Amino acid sequence: MSLRDTGTYIKRPNRPLQIYAVIFLIVLYVPVLFIPLFSFNDSIYVRFPLQGFTFQWYIELWSRDSVWAALWNSVKVGAVVAVISTILGVVAARAITRYRLPGKSALVTFIMMPLVIPGIIFGVALLVLLSRMGVPLSLYTVTLGHLIVCLPFAVATLLPRFEGFDPSMEEASADLGENGWWTFWRVTFPMVFPGVVASLLLTFTISFDEFIMAFFLTGTDPTLPMYIWGQLRFPQEFPSVLALSSLILFISFLLVFIAQRVGRMGLED
Amino acid sequence: MTNDAFISIRNVNKYFGSFQAIDDVSMDIGQGEFFSLLGASGCGKTTLLRMLAGFESTSDGEILIDGQPSADVPPHHRPVNMVFQSYAIFPHLNVADNIAYGLRKQKLSKAKKQEMVDEMLELIKLPGYGQRKANELSGGQRQRIALARALILRPKVLLLDEPLGALDKQLREQMQLELRALQRQVGITFVFVTHDQEEALTLSDRIAVMSGGKVLQVDTPEGLYEAPKTREVASFIGNMNFFQGTVRRNGAKKAAIETQGLGSIPIDLEKVTKPDGAPVQVALRPEKFELLEEKPKSGTFVTAKMDKTAYMGDRSHYYVTLDGKPEPVAVSSTNSFVARDDDRWAKGDDVWLRWAPDAVVVLDAD
Numbered sequence: 321m322s323l324r325d326t327g328t329y330i331k332r333p334n335r336p337l338q339i340y341a342v343i344f345l346i347v348l349y350v351p352v353l354f355i356p357l358f359s360f361n362d363s364i365y366v367r368f369p370l371q372g373f374t375f376q377w378y379i380e381l382w383s384r385d386s387v388w389a390a391l392w393n394s395v396k397v398g399a400v401v402a403v404i405s406t407i408l409g410v411v412a413a414r415a416i417t418r419y420r421l422p423g424k425s426a427l428v429t430f431i432m433m434p435l436v437i438p439g440i441i442f443g444v445a446l447l448v449l450l451s452r453m454g455v456p457l458s459l460y461t462v463t464l465g466h467l468i469v470c471l472p473f474a475v476a477t478l479l480p481r482f483e484g485f486d487p488s489m490e491e492a493s494a495d496l497g498e499n500g501w502w503t504f505w506r507v508t509f510p511m512v513f514p515g516v517v518a519s520l521l522l523t524f525t526i527s528f529d530e531f532i533m534a535f536f537l538t539g540t541d542p543t544l545p546m547y548i549w550g551q552l553r554f555p556q557e558f559p560s561v562l563a564l565s566s567l568i569l570f571i572s573f574l575l576v577f578i579a580q581r582v583g584r585m586g587l588e589d
Numbered sequence: 590m591t592n593d594a595f596i597s598i599r600n601v602n603k604y605f606g607s608f609q610a611i612d613d614v615s616m617d618i619g620q621g622e623f624f625s626l627l628g629a630s631g632c633g634k635t636t637l638l639r640m641l642a643g644f645e646s647t648s649d650g651e652i653l654i655d656g657q658p659s660a661d662v663p664p665h666h667r668p669v670n671m672v673f674q675s676y677a678i679f680p681h682l683n684v685a686d687n688i689a690y691g692l693r694k695q696k697l698s699k700a701k702k703q704e705m706v707d708e709m710l711e712l713i714k715l716p717g718y719g720q721r722k723a724n725e726l727s728g729g730q731r732q733r734i735a736l737a738r739a740l741i742l743r744p745k746v747l748l749l750d751e752p753l754g755a756l757d758k759q760l761r762e763q764m765q766l767e768l769r770a771l772q773r774q775v776g777i778t779f780v781f782v783t784h785d786q787e788e789a790l791t792l793s794d795r796i797a798v799m800s801g802g803k804v805l806q807v808d809t810p811e812g813l814y815e816a817p818k819t820r821e822v823a824s825f826i827g828n829m830n831f832f833q834g835t836v837r838r839n840g841a842k843k844a845a846i847e848t849q850g851l852g853s854i855p856i857d858l859e860k861v862t863k864p865d866g867a868p869v870q871v872a873l874r875p876e877k878f879e880l881l882e883e884k885p886k887s888g889t890f891v892t893a894k895m896d897k898t899a900y901m902g903d904r905s906h907y908y909v910t911l912d913g914k915p916e917p918v919a920v921s922s923t924n925s926f927v928a929r930d931d932d933r934w935a936k937g938d939d940v941w942l943r944w945a946p947d948a949v950v951v952l953d954a955d
Contacts, residue, residue, distance in 0.1 A: 486677060491644055491664070493679075493690070494643075495739075496690050497666075497694060497742070506690075
């Protein structure tokens, strides 16, 4: 760095702030890191000192059919939730950014509300409603619950894409002879595509990891987090649960990381 | 310029809620004409352009394009194309795909499409740019590509919404010349929206001056500049000095206007429509005055006092005060054939103003 960079406090590196950031990240992630750490530990007890390195728990996991069934349940629910909430998100984001809607900001607030309403309240409410209507609990009811949880994330991911989108792009397409349908597929969709991918990845991950809604709304087929919850009763299964959790942790991190990168694509320049 | 109306705008009004954006506008635009809509922002010129494109409906009145009523024709079925102010180059497509965007429905062979795109790239002087990405282009290049994308469809009318506004001065002047040459070359009617009066004067066959949703005057550049019909137009285009005056008809052959500051100006009878004694305004552009150090031997002239001077390089601006006129009078003179002479005039110097009575514009009093 040249001398001139030290001239103003705006650009000067701030040492205390850097230390704060490091501590922040440690406090946030070290507890989580114990999970993968103990998943390789050659002991069924989670305690120090570590006994030795093993892949045993991962291998055990591999051969357990109920894990695969739960995984498949979660993937099915996650995929359906991701697609539906992203489609609804595209429609909502387009409507919010393109039309003069009365009470637009109130509408956005209501769409975002599930982010701050405790899941347990939504879960109980849905459970009461569904049982009153006589709907049996199944993966469908879990999907419904997850849609409520995921829709705000889809809208929040897609809104900036639509907001950063010059409305004259669509007008230009109309002007060049394309009707609404073709304009959507030739201009609007390609331009918001990174946002769509980001929304799919993010909503899938959220649904995949979601526990509270699933806890209230699952029937006989458990999702993966429900399966883990069930296994916690058996101490001898605990290392396998750690192994499973580590895998989920890794895949979730990867998906969200990709979603963040893709979602910002083309927005910076 | 041809006289048959290609676009006919008839008593068009446009309301946004209770705000009237277009106020009873009627005009005809001829085939192959370079027609400008000139006005300050908010005067309704862009709204009018967007009505021609079909992006805004008319609240009232009718627009005919090539003889066809356009009210029920959506934008994608109109024989007009537009160059947007932001250019609206599709960022996910390369230059060739941007230019060929509107060709989908024509179901052309790949080779034919390629040929048409290359032809357009040639026309806009960007040959070989077909594979460039949209974000690798400069403002001027985007502007040209927006033009090519519209022109490839051979529209009957090309609408341009301040297409040069985002360019820097030098590039803008270059693009003005190119745009004018291009329009002559393709022979398409251009409707050009701008707030830049110089740009409008340089480019247009005819100009409509707009203000507050109304059209004040439609005329050729010379007509607007030399013979504005109202004070508003006169002061919007270029600079103008105004003098209060009174008509003095002196018999059947001669007339004069008695003015504050310029004395009695002899005037052609046909320029005066008002009766004897009627109040009028006389308008004279700063460059119509000649500034002299000594009393001229002939012509129409008055004496004045130098107030302020401003050196502008190729010309200088002066403000002089006249007896009987409270506001100073602006005078502009070129510095051609004048050697450098920093203090040719000083404040308070006695000077003489001479002008040609032909250059005088007579307007109604306020």
